[in-house]
Amino acid sequence: xxxxxxxxxxxxxxxxxxxxxxxxxxxxxxxxxxxxxxxxxxxxxxxxxxxxxxxxxxxxxxxxxxxxxxxxxxxxxxxxxxxxxxxxxxxxxxxxxxxxxxxxxxxxxxxxxxxxxxxxxxxxxxxxxxxxxxxxxxxxxxxxxxxxxxxxxxxxxxxxxxxxxxxxxxxxxxxxxxxxxxxxxxxxxxxxxxxxxxxxxxxxxxxxxxxxxxxxxxxxxxxxxxxxxxxxxxxxxxxxxxxxxxxxxxxxxxxxxxxxxxxxxxxxxxxxxxxxxxxxxxxxxxxxxxxxxxxxxxxxxxxxxxxxxxxxxxxxxxxxx
Amino acid sequence: xxxxxxxxxxxxxxxxxxxxxxxxxxxxxxxxxxxxxxxxxxxxxxxxxxxxxxxxxxxxxxxxxxxxxxxxxxxxxxxxxxxxxxxxxxxxxxxxxxxxxxxxxxxxxxxxxxxxxxxxxxxxxxxxxxxxxxxxxxxxxxxxxxxxxxxxxxxxxxxxxxxxxxxxxxxxxxxxxxxxxxxxxxxxxxxxxxxxxxxxxxxxxxxxxxxxxxxxxxxxxxxxxxxxxxxxxxxxxxxxxxxxxxxxxxxxxxxxxxxxxxxxxxxxxxxxxxxxxxxxxxxxxxxxxxxxxxxxxxxxxxxxxxxxxxxxxxxxxxxxx
Numbered sequence: 001x002x003x004x005x006x007x008x009x010x011x012x013x014x015x016x017x018x019x020x021x022x023x024x025x026x027x028x029x030x031x032x033x034x035x036x037x038x039x040x041x042x043x044x045x046x047x048x049x050x051x052x053x054x055x056x057x058x059x060x061x062x063x064x065x066x067x068x069x070x071x072x073x074x075x076x077x078x079x080x081x082x083x084x085x086x087x088x089x090x091x092x093x094x095x096x097x098x099x100x101x102x103x104x105x106x107x108x109x110x111x112x113x114x115x116x117x118x119x120x121x122x123x124x125x126x127x128x129x130x131x132x133x134x135x136x137x138x139x140x141x142x143x144x145x146x147x148x149x150x151x152x153x154x155x156x157x158x159x160x161x162x163x164x165x166x167x168x169x170x171x172x173x174x175x176x177x178x179x180x181x182x183x184x185x186x187x188x189x190x191x192x193x194x195x196x197x198x199x200x201x202x203x204x205x206x207x208x209x210x211x212x213x214x215x216x217x218x219x220x221x222x223x224x225x226x227x228x229x230x231x232x233x234x235x236x237x238x239x240x241x242x243x244x245x246x247x248x249x250x251x252x253x254x255x256x257x258x259x260x261x262x263x264x265x266x267x268x269x270x271x272x273x274x275x276x277x278x279x280x281x282x283x284x285x286x287x288x289x290x291x292x293x294x295x296x297x298x299x300x301x302x303x304x305x306x307x308x309x310x311x312x313x314x315x316x317x318x319x320x321x
Numbered sequence: 322x323x324x325x326x327x328x329x330x331x332x333x334x335x336x337x338x339x340x341x342x343x344x345x346x347x348x349x350x351x352x353x354x355x356x357x358x359x360x361x362x363x364x365x366x367x368x369x370x371x372x373x374x375x376x377x378x379x380x381x382x383x384x385x386x387x388x389x390x391x392x393x394x395x396x397x398x399x400x401x402x403x404x405x406x407x408x409x410x411x412x413x414x415x416x417x418x419x420x421x422x423x424x425x426x427x428x429x430x431x432x433x434x435x436x437x438x439x440x441x442x443x444x445x446x447x448x449x450x451x452x453x454x455x456x457x458x459x460x461x462x463x464x465x466x467x468x469x470x471x472x473x474x475x476x477x478x479x480x481x482x483x484x485x486x487x488x489x490x491x492x493x494x495x496x497x498x499x500x501x502x503x504x505x506x507x508x509x510x511x512x513x514x515x516x517x518x519x520x521x522x523x524x525x526x527x528x529x530x531x532x533x534x535x536x537x538x539x540x541x542x543x544x545x546x547x548x549x550x551x552x553x554x555x556x557x558x559x560x561x562x563x564x565x566x567x568x569x570x571x572x573x574x575x576x577x578x579x580x581x582x583x584x585x586x587x588x589x590x591x592x593x594x595x596x597x598x599x600x601x602x603x604x605x606x607x608x609x610x611x612x613x614x615x616x617x618x619x620x621x622x623x624x625x626x627x628x629x630x631x632x633x634x635x636x637x638x639x640x641x642x
Binding site for chain 2: 028029032033034035036037038039040041042043044045046047048049050051052053056057079080082083085089091092093094095124125126127128129130131132133135137139140141142144149151152153212213214229
């Protein structure tokens with residue numbers, strides 16, 4: 001395929017994008033009609049939307065189009081898993097400049113497709129329009145398979161807090177990239193392409209999770225949403241938070257306490273949940289704290305004390321690139 | 322509410338937006354968690370996504386935020402109805418500049434909410450991010466209520482073609498506005514705020530429609546999609562296309578044949594469908610043509626002859642404002 005998005009035209013680009021897609025049995029009608037049709041055997045559908053902008057959520061000099069696709073899809077599919085649901089489908093709203101080479105959106109679509117396959121889902125529809133800023137708007141759908149949705153509001157004093165997946169790896173990779181480095185690769189890769197533990201969401205629902213979310217804004221910030229919705233305090237034990245030696249090395253090199261990345265770094269899309277104290281968790285879950293009655297302290301504490309920074313506000317100035 | 326989007330902050334704006342919403346019994350879990358949960362009693366969910374950009378799909382000097390919200394929602398909800406489904410839910414991905422007054426997104430949300438209510442749906446979730454260009458990415462969901470989805474691929478030679486809703490009103494309103502006028506108001510209003518006949522979609526499915534779509538790009542263009550997918554030719558009878566005298570007057574004033582608006586004008590979101598010849602249609606449907614075997618002629622003809630212009634390509638130059 002040659003040329004720009006403008007040369008290919010709207011319908012040409014849509015043909016290129018849809019020709020790359022794969023399907024699943026849940027897809028009853030894929031792209032090309034007024035709307036898609038997706039199986040919802042539970043008689044309820046779980047749905048979530050995210051918007052990613054070039055310059056704000058990704059940079060073309062840091063990430064390939066394929067990686068942006070993987071990450072954009074992962075972010076949304078993780079939201080579905082964090083409700084305890086199995087991802088089924090994804091829709092893509094895409095804004096691209098006419099002068100962009102057409103390989104960019106097609107490689108983006110390859111990444112979205114492949115991440116959907118990891119999660120068991122498929123791309124079923126979308127829209128493509130021309131505009132100045134590359135914008136990736138994704139909606140993911142999922143099925144609860146007869147579990148009740150696990151919201152943020154069900155944590156009870158006495159519950160344990162447990163996490164599975166990666167914490168702080170994307171933030172450490174971001175620190176490396178923002179200083180002009182390209183290694184250690186494991187962290188750079190984690191920033192470019194998170195690996196949410198999709199299966200853990202429905203599994204946690206089956207294990208009786210009382211509240212659950214994915215870590216998109218940072219562990220303290222996202223547990224803050226659970227604490228607020230559940231009207232509880234959550235205390236984390238820093239000793240239970242695994243900090244890999246390589247992450248400590250990066251922290252030393254750039255002058256940042258790696259615990260900051262683990263507690264405040266977002267975008268790894270780990271799954272964190274609260275469970276009744278007698279829960280038997282599979283091996284890859286780590287208990288990292290407990291749920292307490294609300295107190296005068298902040299809603300999330302670390303070793304019983306306030307933690308300084310609780311994630312970011314996308315409209316704030318701190319994270320402006 | 323005072324101040325700009327930036328002053329209000331991401332979470333402040335989300336609070337303002339969600340506080341304005343209404344709900345329906347189909348909404349099992351609304352905004353505020355990782356994802357929403359919506360009833361899908363049919364065990365299938367219908368889903369469609371559209372993206373609207375300021376400058377390309379709407380202009381703030383031509384339309385209020387409220388009208389943009391009504392139109393953006395209508396466009397998506399009509400896609401759901403055109404499958405024969407009942408709209409149930411809508412998700413909003415919104416990009417807004419920090420310096421935009423916060424009343425703009427809140428009035429947009431009022432418009433989206435009100436259009437959802439017309440269609441029987443509710444806003445269940447979304448995402449808000451800061452960016453240069455106002456971007457409205459909407460995903461609508463719907464339920465088939467045990468009807469099979471009516472695709473574009475089922476039209477058969479011998480079927481009749483029928484339409485319900487408005488045709489050419491939005492295009493005539495666009496012609497008025499682009500010449501600096503603000504009246505006749507009925508057409509300007511039709512451009513700002515389409516009124517898709519949502520109920521007609523599921524009703525047509527119940528009447529045995531063989532193919533269906535909503536008119537978003539123009540009658541000839543959208544019937545072209547049905548003709549292509551169904552491998553048939555569709556011939557329209559111009560005498561059956563009602564041209565209101567006021568539309569003829571505007572055509573005379575601006576030097577455009579109003580039949581052009583009726584045949585090529587999009588965005589009114591009329592519902593057009595093919596039916597078996599013995600169908601008994603309700604009063605508000607008009608039979609406007611028939612389905613024929615494919616021929617050497619274009620897939621859509623008017624009075625047996627080719628029609629010059631078949632809608633627009635959003636990447637093309639013709640419609641660049």
